[in-house]
Amino acid sequence: xxxxxxxxxxxxxxxxxxxxxxxxxxxxxxxxxxxxxxxxxxxxxxxxxxxxxxxxxxxxxxxxxxxxxxxxxxxxxxxxxxxxxxxxxxxxxxxxxxxxxxxxxxxxxxxxxxxxxxxxxxxxxxxxxxxxxxxxxxxxxxxxxxxxxxxxxxxxxxxxxxxxxxxxxxxxxxxxxxxxxxxxxxxxxxxxxxxxxxxxxxxxxxxxxxxxxxxxxxxxxxxxxxxxxxxxxxxxxxxxxxxxxxxxxxxxxxxxxxxxxxxxxxxxxxxxxxxxxxxxxxxxxxxxxxxxxxxxxxxxxxxxxxxxxxxxxxxxxxxxxxxxxxxxxxxxxxxxxxxxxxxxxxxxxxxxxxxxxxxxxxxxxxxxxxxxxxxxxxxxxxxxxxxxxxxxxxxxxxxxxxxxxxxxxxxxxxxxxxxxxxxxxxxxxxxxxxxxxxxxxxxxxxxxxxxxxxxxxxxxxxxxxxxxxxxxxxxxxxxxxxxxxxxxxxxxxxxxxxxxxxxxxxxxxxxxxxxxxxxxxxxxxxxxxxxxxxxxxxxxxxxxxxxxxxxxxxxxxxxxxxxxxxxxxxxxxxxxxxxxxxxxxxxxxxxxxxxxxxxxxxxxxxxxxxxxxxxxxxxxxxxxxxxxxxxxxxxxxxxxxxxxxxxxxxxxxxxxxxxxxxxxxxxxxxxxxxxxxxxxxxxxxxxxxxxxxxxxxxxxxxxxxxxxxxxxxxxxxxxxxxxxxxxxxxxxxxxxxxxxxxxxxxxxxxxxxxxxxxxxxxxxxxxxxxxxxxxxxxxxxxxxxxxxxxxxxxxxxxxxxxxxxxxxxxxxxxxxxxxxxxxxxxxxxxxxxxxxxxxxxxxxxxxxx
Ligand code: ADP
Ligand code: ZN
Ligand code: ZN
Numbered sequence: 001x002x003x004x005x006x007x008x009x010x011x012x013x014x015x016x017x018x019x020x021x022x023x024x025x026x027x028x029x030x031x032x033x034x035x036x037x038x039x040x041x042x043x044x045x046x047x048x049x050x051x052x053x054x055x056x057x058x059x060x061x062x063x064x065x066x067x068x069x070x071x072x073x074x075x076x077x078x079x080x081x082x083x084x085x086x087x088x089x090x091x092x093x094x095x096x097x098x099x100x101x102x103x104x105x106x107x108x109x110x111x112x113x114x115x116x117x118x119x120x121x122x123x124x125x126x127x128x129x130x131x132x133x134x135x136x137x138x139x140x141x142x143x144x145x146x147x148x149x150x151x152x153x154x155x156x157x158x159x160x161x162x163x164x165x166x167x168x169x170x171x172x173x174x175x176x177x178x179x180x181x182x183x184x185x186x187x188x189x190x191x192x193x194x195x196x197x198x199x200x201x202x203x204x205x206x207x208x209x210x211x212x213x214x215x216x217x218x219x220x221x222x223x224x225x226x227x228x229x230x231x232x233x234x235x236x237x238x239x240x241x242x243x244x245x246x247x248x249x250x251x252x253x254x255x256x257x258x259x260x261x262x263x264x265x266x267x268x269x270x271x272x273x274x275x276x277x278x279x280x281x282x283x284x285x286x287x288x289x290x291x292x293x294x295x296x297x298x299x300x301x302x303x304x305x306x307x308x309x310x311x312x313x314x315x316x317x318x319x320x321x322x323x324x325x326x327x328x329x330x331x332x333x334x335x336x337x338x339x340x341x342x343x344x345x346x347x348x349x350x351x352x353x354x355x356x357x358x359x360x361x362x363x364x365x366x367x368x369x370x371x372x373x374x375x376x377x378x379x380x381x382x383x384x385x386x387x388x389x390x391x392x393x394x395x396x397x398x399x400x401x402x403x404x405x406x407x408x409x410x411x412x413x414x415x416x417x418x419x420x421x422x423x424x425x426x427x428x429x430x431x432x433x434x435x436x437x438x439x440x441x442x443x444x445x446x447x448x449x450x451x452x453x454x455x456x457x458x459x460x461x462x463x464x465x466x467x468x469x470x471x472x473x474x475x476x477x478x479x480x481x482x483x484x485x486x487x488x489x490x491x492x493x494x495x496x497x498x499x500x501x502x503x504x505x506x507x508x509x510x511x512x513x514x515x516x517x518x519x520x521x522x523x524x525x526x527x528x529x530x531x532x533x534x535x536x537x538x539x540x541x542x543x544x545x546x547x548x549x550x551x552x553x554x555x556x557x558x559x560x561x562x563x564x565x566x567x568x569x570x571x572x573x574x575x576x577x578x579x580x581x582x583x584x585x586x587x588x589x590x591x592x593x594x595x596x597x598x599x600x601x602x603x604x605x606x607x608x609x610x611x612x613x614x615x616x617x618x619x620x621x622x623x624x625x626x627x628x629x630x631x632x633x634x635x636x637x638x639x640x641x642x643x644x645x646x647x648x649x650x651x652x653x654x655x656x657x658x659x660x661x662x663x664x665x666x667x668x669x670x671x672x673x674x675x676x677x678x679x680x681x682x683x684x685x686x687x688x689x690x691x692x693x694x695x696x697x698x699x700x701x702x703x704x705x706x707x708x709x710x711x712x713x714x715x716x717x718x719x720x721x722x723x724x725x726x727x728x729x730x731x732x733x734x735x736x737x738x739x740x741x742x743x744x745x746x747x748x749x750x751x752x753x754x755x756x757x758x759x760x761x762x763x764x765x766x767x768x769x770x771x772x773x774x775x776x777x778x779x780x781x782x783x784x785x786x787x788x789x790x791x792x793x794x795x796x797x798x799x800x801x802x803x804x805x806x807x808x809x810x811x812x813x814x815x816x817x818x819x820x821x822x823x824x825x826x827x828x829x830x831x832x833x834x835x836x837x838x839x840x841x842x843x844x845x846x847x848x849x
Contacts, residue, residue: 001053004031004067007096008041008048013826016095018051021067022058030070034077036108038069045190047071049100051082068190074390076104078409080444087440093742093822093841094430102430103405107383114164116178118156119188123149123181148177153186164189204243205260208270211239217268227259232268243272289364291333298326301477302333308448309338309413316439318419318464318474319452322717323688326483327452331415332365334450335396339366343412343447344395348434350421351375351400352646356627362398373399373406376626401426401434404441411447414438419451419460420681422674425846433844435460439472449474454688454719455681458730461723462737470814489659489697491687491715493706496663507602512660512700519658520607520639526658528603528642529686530596539566541581541589548578561597599642599662615643645682647689657697659689664703664711673735674846676710680722683714734787734810736844742809742821743845745794747802747838757828757837758791758805765809765824774815784813786820802838818843 005018021039023031031037035050045068058064077085077100085099092099101109126147148171155170156162167178181187207214218232230253238244249260263269294302301319308315321327335345349358354374362370371385371394388394390407397406401424404414416424416438424434435451442449451460451474464476482488494509504510519526539548539559548557550568557566559577567574581589596616603610615629626646633641634653641647641656664683672678687699703711713722731738746761748754766788769775774786790807797804811817818841825839 001028001031001055002058003054003056003061003064004035004037004050005052005054006037006039006048006067007051007100008039009046009097009101010041013095013829016089016097019048020061020064022061022064023053024066027067027070030073031067032075033079034075034082036071036076037067038071039067040065049077049082049097050075051086051096076108076390076407078407080411080441081405081407083444084405084437084441088430088432088437091436091818092430092432092843093818093825094432098430099432102402102426102432103407105383105386106379107386115161115190116156116164116167116182117161117188117190118153119182119185121185123153123186126150148174149181149186152177152181156187161190202273203246204272205235205246205249206243206270206272207235207239208264208268211236214268217266225262227255228263228266231255231260232263235269243270246271287360287364288367289361291336291365292329294329294333295326295483297479297481298330298483301479302330304475304477305330305334305448305450306337309334310341312341312343312412312446314443314446314448316442316449316472316474317451317477318456318460319450319477319479320456320461320719321452321454321479322482322488323454323685324482324484324486324488325454325479327417327479328361329483331417331450331452332361334413334448335415336365338412339369339395341412343410344389344397344406344408345413345415346403346406346408346411346438347396347398348403348414348416348424348438349398349400350418350423352423352626353418354398354400355630357630359398362396366396369394370396370398371406373397373403375400404434404438411441411445413448413450414442415450415452417452419453420455420457420677422678422846425844427847429840431842431845433846436471436844455684458677458723458726459737462727466737487696488717489687489699491683491699491701491717493664493711493715494700494702495706496702496704506606507599507662508606509700509702512702513606515658515660515698515700516603516607516640520610522657523655524657525633525636525638525653525655526640526660527647527653527656527686527689528599528640528660528662529647529682530599530642530644530662539577539589541583541586546581546583546589558595561601596642596644603640603642610640611638612640612642613638615641615646647686653689656689659686659697659699661686661699661701661703664701665705672847673730673733676708676726676729679708680710680714680726683711684717684719687714687717739810739812740817740843741845742811742817743806743842744809744821744825745804745806745838745840745842746791747799747804747840748834749802749836751803753834753837754803754805755791757832757839758807761824761828761839762788762791762807764827765807765820768820768824772815772820774811774817784815786811786815786817 002023004021004023006021007017008015008019019039019041021037031050031053033050033052037048037050038045039048041048081103082100085096085103088094088099088102089096152167152171152174155167159166168175171178178187182189209217214232214236218229218236221229221232231249234249234253235242235244246257246260249255250257260269260271264271301321305317307313308317319327319330331347335347338345347362351374354372359370359372371388373382373385377385385394385397386407389397392409395408397403397408399406416435419435426432426434439449441447453460456464460474461476463472464474467473492511494511496509499509506513508516516526539557541547548566550557550573557568557573557575559565560567565574565576578589580587596614600612600614603612613629613633615626619625619629629641632638636655661683664679683701689697699715701711701715705711709725710722713719713725730736735741744761746754746758748757766775769786769788774784776785776787787810788807789810791805794804794806809817809821821841821843825841829837829839
């Protein structure tokens with residue numbers, strides 16, 4: 001192969017195509033589809049990905065440039081992932097380079113770096129006078145800089161190639177000379193792509209000789225080198241585990257690095273650098289676990305899935321199993337079979353469910369063959385986990401959304417737990433949905449997919465039942481009972497309107513109050529859920545209705561009692577909390593609604609001495625804090641775990657017998673067509689937290705709209721009835737799964753420009769759809785069709801100083817609506833040529849608020 005087609009990393013739309021580069025002879029063995037390369041582009045060197053190879057006579061191609069460098073010994077992407085990137089770019093209307101880059105850990109997002117090497121010209125000859133009288137300060141200046149040139153040239157020669165940064169650090173005053181040398185061709189400059197993250201190297205100590213000889217040398221060390229003797233004899237004793245990390249030697253013996261270095265200088269020991277994997281779970285023990293004998297329900301499901309795994313056939317399963325039905329055990333046993341076949345498996349879990357407990361279940365079964373990838377790892381740790389996969393040292397990857405791109409070469413199974421979770425959709429470019437990407441990837445590689453949930457998303461459930469989806473129609477498998485045979489907890493709905501009528505103004509109903517009280521008396525634990533962080537801790541004036549809002553984002557500010565200020569959760573704007581109303585001067589301005597902090601305070605007042613762990617975005621920003629808080633709760637250091645959605649997922653504590661939902665309505669009233677579905681999912685999830693073990697569980701749901709179908713059905717654990725009611729609404733209002741959506745957001749610093757562009761967008765897309773005979777309102781259309789809503793101001797009309805308007809495209813059928821949405825956006829960008837204009841296309845949006 002002589003020519004590589006390369007996607008380059010240049011953030012301009014016109015570069016969203018391949019460019020041809022010739023492959024120098026010496027690179028031919030290294031370059032494959034999926035290789036990351038450095039290539040010249042204009043006057044720069046940029047990073048690119050080889051997406052195909054061709055043979056041809058490069059002498060006949062005018063102006064073709066050679067690939068400059070191959071950046072990795074093993075290509076970071078497989079041909080399968082390159083093909084997947086093409087699909088992502090089409091399905092989500094994004095550039096191919098963004099799709100390719102989304103597949104790599106951030107550590108590999110290379111940046112250009114200037115490199116200096118020796119050129120053909122000779123450095124100035126060294127002036128003898130200068131070397132003879134080196135201490136005369138004025139001499140070098142007087143006699144020219146010959147000596148410095150030689151020093152610089154020697155420095156570069158020793159390194160072969162050094163970065164500009166290294167060079168200027170070594171010669172802080174040498175800038176002029178370096179420039180002069182570059183101009184004369186003594187030095188040559190090139191560019192290279194440098195990764196953000198290196199491999200981690202550790203200094204390690206080893207004996208430089210056989211232990212016998214070392215013992216002899218030890219006896220010959222003079223008595224005054226007592227410390228050195230100590231180190232050497234220690235190393236001889238530890239011979240079996242050498243090389244040993246230097247820092248372990250230092251801390252074991254309380255000696256300084258100088259002592260160890262002294263031994264190295266004597267040639268008795270060696271200090272080397274070894275490459276280590278940063279293992280975020282190092283030092284933790286994982287209890288090994290064996291496969292459990294399956295229950296009848298589990299066995300039936302397992303048998304159905306395992307056929308596809310064994311025959312290495314692409315098939316998608318939607319596993320609808322109530323909380324505690326033992327889905328995880330099925331995942332584990334399917335993975336085991338897959339790994340026995342020499343193939344690999346990916347397990348996707350929502351970010352916040354990726355707790356040590358979760359990891360333990362996989363590490364306990366598959367040991368160090370499990371790589372874990374999630375965003376709370378440092379980028380170095382992520383990179384190392386990723387390398388473990390690519391280098392074949394792991395056969396199971398457990399991770400959040402982006403683990404769907406784990407670079408396995410022979411993937412046999414993808415599992416997506418809690419498949420209904422909205423966090424599987426990436427909310428920034430590329431705006432992909434990991435479920436759809438998983439299905440597509442599995443299709444390309446003849447792998448099986450298991451989508452598991454107690455509350456499958458309407459889209460997946462509908463696809464399974466109607467078999468009409470363009471991408472997938474999963475086989476529906478059901479597990480309606482719990483593996484341990486215990487009952488789903490009883491759920492009681494508390495009508496908060498009644499409470500108010502009877503004079504109870506507290507956020508705790510009498511029922512919840514006494515339920516918590518009895519848990520305290522019995523030494524059992526309670527989980528309290530409050531929807532959304534500080535969602536309603538806004539400041540309102542009771543006299544005039546003024547609400548404190550963010551001057552930038554037009555959303556209400558949230559009160560933080562710790563710092564006594566108001567903060568914007570979108571842009572970070574902060575201001576002191578007002579004492580009097582800025583509108584009318586009234587003193588009746590106060591904090592409304594309930595944030596987690598307020599519930600915590602109230603709990604303290606109602607139950608003096610109660611121990612509460614609060615878990616929300618504020619208390620879990622620090623790395624590892626999430627785990628720490630859960631660990632404390634598990635160790636019974638608290639009576640109540642209070643938090644937002646985070647507490648609803650995946651937690652499994654034996655002593656939790658009460659789950660209280662403070663207000664079920666706050667999610668119901670969000671401006672989003674999925675509000676009912678999300679409420680149902682959340683209530684079902686959180687109810688599943690109670691009574692998972694021997695103690696029976698109780699769930700109390702407080703609501704101001706207790707008759708809403710999502711609350712009623714959730715309280716009865718009745719997914720089927722909920723689905724029916726919800727589908728009726730979706731059908732009547734033409735929402736997914738009865739159509740698909742594309743959300744187009746136009747933003748600009750100037751409001752009139754943003755608005756005009758949004759209007760143009762709407763007009764152009766309608767015009768083109770009409771030409772293609774696609775346009776019309778969806779209820780009149782039976783099959784193919786497109787409808788457009790808007791433009792309207794976005795729910796966040798102003799964000800970070802930009803005005804935002806949006807249009808919603810609704811479409812269905814076999815038309816290329818995504819292609820059209822992209823085409824219209826590109827034409828608009830071309831016509832305005834204003835870099836401040838931003839058009840974003842979100843296909844199948846999940847966030848509509
Ligand atoms: P899910 O993921 O469906 O919510 P889990 O996999 O967490 O359910 O299982 C719930 C509980 O049942 C766990 O404690 C698990 O160890 C136990 N369990 C699952 N399958 C079996 C089985 N076949 N035999 C005994 N216990 C089981
Ligand atoms: Zn007021
Ligand atoms: Zn703001």
